[in-house]
Amino acid sequence: MAIAAAVVVPLGVLFFFSGLVVNLIQAACFVLIRPLSKSTYRIINRAVAELLWLELVWIVDWWAGVKIELYTDSDTFRQMGESESLISKEHALVLCNHRSDIDWLVGWVLAQRSGCLGSALAFMKKSSKLLPVIGWSMWFSEYLFLERNWAKDEKIIKSGVQQLHDFPRPFWLALFVEGTRFTQAKLLAAQEYAASAGLPVPRNVLIPRTKGFVCAVSNMRTFVPAIYDVTVAIPKSSPPPTLTRLFKGQSSVVHCHLKRHSMKDLPDTDDAVAQWCRDLFVAKDALLDKHDADGKFTDQGLVNMGRPIKSLVVVTSWASLLVFVTLKFRQWASLLSSWKGIALAAGCLVVVTALMQVLIRFSQSERSTPARVAPTTRPINQAGGELSSDAAAEREQH
Numbered sequence: 001m002a003i004a005a006a007v008v009v010p011l012g013v014l015f016f017f018s019g020l021v022v023n024l025i026q027a028a029c030f031v032l033i034r035p036l037s038k039s040t041y042r043i044i045n046r047a048v049a050e051l052l053w054l055e056l057v058w059i060v061d062w063w064a065g066v067k068i069e070l071y072t073d074s075d076t077f078r079q080m081g082e083s084e085s086l087i088s089k090e091h092a093l094v095l096c097n098h099r100s101d102i103d104w105l106v107g108w109v110l111a112q113r114s115g116c117l118g119s120a121l122a123f124m125k126k127s128s129k130l131l132p133v134i135g136w137s138m139w140f141s142e143y144l145f146l147e148r149n150w151a152k153d154e155k156i157i158k159s160g161v162q163q164l165h166d167f168p169r170p171f172w173l174a175l176f177v178e179g180t181r182f183t184q185a186k187l188l189a190a191q192e193y194a195a196s197a198g199l200p201v202p203r204n205v206l207i208p209r210t211k212g213f214v215c216a217v218s219n220m221r222t223f224v225p226a227i228y229d230v231t232v233a234i235p236k237s238s239p240p241p242t243l244t245r246l247f248k249g250q251s252s253v254v255h256c257h258l259k260r261h262s263m264k265d266l267p268d269t270d271d272a273v274a275q276w277c278r279d280l281f282v283a284k285d286a287l288l289d290k291h292d293a294d295g296k297f298t299d300q301g302l303v304n305m306g307r308p309i310k311s312l313v314v315v316t317s318w319a320s321l322l323v324f325v326t327l328k329f330r331q332w333a334s335l336l337s338s339w340k341g342i343a344l345a346a347g348c349l350v351v352v353t354a355l356m357q358v359l360i361r362f363s364q365s366e367r368s369t370p371a372r373v374a375p376t377t378r379p380i381n382q383a384g385g386e387l388s389s390d391a392a393a394e395r396e397q398h
Contacts, residue, residue: 019133
């Protein structure tokens with residue numbers, strides 16, 4: 001425990017110091033630049049936000065040494081941008097199964113390799129924007145925060161997606177259509193419902209909630225050319241990655257299967273789009289079965305994403321700035337030599353430790369809202385449900 005604290009606390013100090021600097025810059029740009037030019041604000045915010053997100057990418061790539069293996073075809077890889085030196089060539093709606101506690105981080109690593117980390121967006125639950133530093137930065141970056149009440153969320157999705165129509169750089173907008181993180185308890189609930197409703201019984205995924213997906217697609221067709229279907233799997237030989245393991249520098253292996261679908265190939269009607277999404281997850285379920293049997297994704301080639309040094313340079317720069325500020329502060333004030341100064345420093349460390357615990361707990365799948373088995377008397381055509389509170393969504397979904 002002492003070793004873990006000795007590692008987590010310094011990382012936390014660095015992250016929250018740099019994060020507050022980023023938040024202040026974002027706030028200043030929001031007040032001073034956005035009213036004059038939204039496009040200029042977005043370009044600046046994209047670069048500033050990336051300085052924060054790269055720290056988490058650094059933890060994955062360099063600190064913990066998590067090995068993310070990407071399986072995809074050459075055409076999809078080329079559209080992604082192929083490497084961090086090439087910007088992604090297109091806007092994309094990203095669909096991913098919610099398998100582990102760090103799926104969002106895996107998505108950021110993929111986005112960083114494609115050169116669009118600063119413009120990576122996601123649908124998030126409303127409480128996420130209250131997270132210190134990271135949630136605030138998401139708000140400035142125009143993440144879409146949902147109330148988890150469909151009457152409100154439909155308006156949020158429509159207006160939020162339409163606001164992205166004039167986004168000045170290629171963006172990825174992530175949507176976890178399962179609506180909650182995968183656990184065995186939630187899988188059991190989904191299996192019980194599927195069996196009672198005559199639906200394909202899932203083994204590795206939850207039943208997707210399609211209302212949010214249908215709404216997003218209907219409002220993005222004209223300017224978003226692609227859907228990136230991402231399937232995340234953890235090999236049996238690797239321990240599941242968690243934020244706690246990452247902060248402790250403990251490695252894992254993550255396999256990602258990526259397939260591009262053209263938006264123009266989706267059906268025209270809302271009901272057909274919803275069924276397309278459900279069929280996609282049936283295929284994803286079978287793909288995960290095959291991965292469990294083979295230990296890898298065998299239908300696509302393994303591509304080399306490398307481990308770019310950009311995140312290492314950014315973290316080194318932030319650490320140097322923090323050391324410089326600390327030394328200057330000690331020169332300007334004798335506060336730290338007094339008992340009051342020591343108490344203040346200790347208090348700051350306690351706050352940082354508490355904030356890190358909040359971040360870790362927020363990411364843990366076992367702490368997300370458990371699924372409930374819905375009544376089986378609801379019509380089958382309600383499958384897919386909505387982006388509402390987890391319990392309410394389960395009832396509406398089924």
